[in-house]
Amino acid sequence: MALISIQNLRKTYTIGEVAVQALRGVSLDIHAGEFVSIVGPSGSGKSTFMHMLGCLDRPDAGSYLLDGRDVSTLSRDELARVRNTMIGFVFQSFNLLPRTSALENVELPTLYSPDKLPAAARRAKAMAALKAVGLENRAHHHPNQLSGGQQQRVAIARALMTQPPILLADEPTGNLDTRTSIEVLEIFQQLREERGITVILITHERDIAEFGSRIVNFLDGVIVSDVANTSRRPGGELAPSARIA
Amino acid sequence: MSIAESFVVALKALKKNGLRSCLTLLGITIGVGAVLTMIAVGNGARASIEDQVTAAGMNIITITAGNYQMKGEEQGGGVADHQAAYRRPRFREPGRDVVAFDRAAAPARLRPARYDDADRPAFRLIAHPEDDPMEKHNHPTARERLGDSAAGLGAAATLTLDDARAIRKAIAGVQYVASGVHESARVTRGDRRWFTRLHGTEPDMPRIRRSWSLAHGRFFSDAELNGSRQVIVLGSIVAERLFGAAVDPVGDEVRLWNQPFTIVGVIASNSWATAGVVGDDQFDAIYVPVTTVQTLLNLTKLNTITVTSTSVATTTRVSRDVTKLLRARHGIGEEAPDDFVVRTQASTALGKGINPQIARAIAGNVPGLEQVTLEQLSTTLEKSSRTMTALLASVAAVSLLVGGIGVMNIMLLSVTERTREIGLRMALGARPRDVMLQFLAEAVTLSLAGGVIGIFVGLAASGGVRQLLRWSAVISPAAIAAAIVVAAGVGIFFGLYPARQAARLAPIDALRFE
Secondary structure: OOOOOEEEEEEEEEEEOOOEEEEEEEEEEEEEOOOOEEOOOOOOOOHHHHHHHHOOOOOOOEEEEOEEEHHOOOOOOHHHHHHHHEEEEOOOOOOOOOOHHHHHHHOOOOHHHOOOOOHHHHHHHHHHHHHHOOOOOOOOOHHHHOOOOHHHHHHHHHHHHOOOOEEEEEOOOOOOHHHHHHHHHHHHHHHHHHHHOOOEEEOOHHHHHHOEEEEEEEEEEEEEEEEOOOOOOOOOOOOHHHHHH | OOOOHHHHHHHHHHHHHHHHHHHHHHHHHHHHHHHHHHHHHHHHHHHHHHHHHOOOOOOOEEEEEEEOOOOOOOOOOOOOOOOHHHOOOOOOOOOOOOOOOOOOOOOHHHHHOOOOOOOOOOOOOOOOOOOOOHHHOOHHHHHHHHHOOOOOOOOOOOOEEHHHHHHHHOOOOOOEEEEEEEEEEEEEEEEEEEEEEEEEEEEOOHHHOOOOEEEEEEOOOOOHOOOOOOEEEHHHHHHHHHOOOOOOOOOOOOEOEEEEEEEEEEEEEHHHHHHHOOOOOOOOEEEEEHHHHHHHHHEEEEEEEEEEEEHHHHHHHHHHHHHHHHHHOOOOOOOOOOOEEEHHHHHHHHHOOOOOHHHHHHHHOOOOOHHHHEEEEEEHHOOOOOOOOHHHHHHHHHHHHHHHHHHHHHHHHHHOHHHHHHHHHHHHOOHHHHHHHHHHHHHHHHHHHHHHHHHHHHHHHHHHHHHOOOOOOOOOOHHHHHHHHHHHHHHHHHHHHHHHHHHHHHHHHHHHOO
16 A cells, blocks of 8 residues: 555635635655655645645645545644654755754654653754764754755754654755755665655756656646656766756 | 643743843833732831831720729719728828718718719819828838828729739730839939839830830849839939930939839830930839839839730720729629729720810710720721732732733744744644643743742842831732742733744744745
């Protein structure tokens, strides 16, 4: 059974008087261990789709089965729990708490996790997570003392704190230069290979999408193509166009 | 997220905006501090008023021997010392139109069937039945005392030390009892002499007279009273006249009725308002154990008994009990008038400014009048100081309200400012109630911290008031506990709305908030 099973998902926003159909019947199955890149120009509905996937927003119609559970019927508290335990978020703008150390930022999800860890255990776990992204010596730095790549790695460490099966990355390289972008994407690949984490990457750049094992194309609120990506590049190389970008 | 964790998170968040947090909690600090201080000041004022009332002697009951208010000329008046008249020999001072009424010896037409007989002849008792030392006493001092025409005259001897003891023992609500014999006396030291008032009294007297303080030495003791010792306490005026100002005469000797008396202390006024003056009967006076006076003058009776009640409110009841007890002890029948006079400040005040006969008629015929006056006075004072406390506290409470609004304002601002943070926390798994708890914890932390600092401010301020106004402005532990509860309550009340606003945010809207 698929980890994520989406049937005919619809969402309409009303901006002023105009109703915008962001999703117009999207169906998609994602299996555990996949690295799915969702690509599309801005306004194609991929961000809205990602919010649905992350249980940050509810669809108007359609069903969303996450690990066999229909999350469209869950309460706000239950959704919070699902986000906490099932999904790790990585954002374009990192979304680290300002004036708060990297360590404390990484600790944040465990504050809300159902298994009540003592403070010392949380700290140790956060330290381990930082070590995994190679930032153990930056643990007590505040976000403004870290580079963009370092901040995003802190955010990845944070996303992995509750050991979720799914990592949801919304334009994770949007604010990074090419070199650090590759580093971040390599971490994703590594996580998928070593821990079997399902990675869902949302981007508008084809070259970034190429890192996935499967590329799903969005346009005007529908999926226009869904192909396996066999030309997956090993780390360290990017297409010339990406380099320019 | 547990409540404890919420407070840890709240504390961290508040520390990030240190100055802002401090200014916000300052509002609560001022509010709590002001309320506490005002309540302390109000209570202090109340205590101070109560102190002044008792210091003014509102709880003092004076029992005077004889009922010589009842002058024969008065309609319905009677003979004062009818009891004594039975037993005491007649004492007549030649050339003066005064008689001691000896009922047994009186002709039948003078013996009234009832004391209120309108046509009863007028008698006035003018002499202490024991005041004929020429006949009865052979004490060397008695002769000298006789020359002092004012001494003892007019006093009817009906009160005894046993009466005083009975009052002390049998009546509930009695605080202090001091029996008294009052004379005028000449006290000498070498060639200096001073004519003053002599009070034979008991060691409780300085406790009854709240305005007294001991300038030197001590008051005489129970042992000295029981042993009829020749010890003396001088009033400050007497001490000044005999020894000069600022001299400690304790241990020195003065002579009274040609007897040596050892000075054990000097009493003075503790307030400039009641400072001693010549002829004031308190500080221009000397104090000797009542037993000593009785021994030297061969007296068995007292002029007065002074009683204090434990509280102003019970003064009337105690005075009534005293009357009942003394009537019983003196074997006075129902029809007969008292052979003593019980006075309280209220009864004295009642009579002030009106014809004494009318005053007495009123006081005598309206039994509850004194009580009404005293209780009204004490409740009126109590009420007005309560009102003042409430007024002060409510003015201060306004500042607490303003402080609370300040907290709310900052919390609302904080929620708006940190919308993205709220969104992120929600994305990471914070439930609405986690968010709510976090912001509520911040508001409560702010106002609690403000409240605790406010308590210290209040303690300091009321301490200052105590120093400046000499009021007992004390903050009770209960007030401190209440302040903490109120501060937390203010935090919850004014933090609830902003916290709810934060918790109600949709995660995606919060996350995308610019």
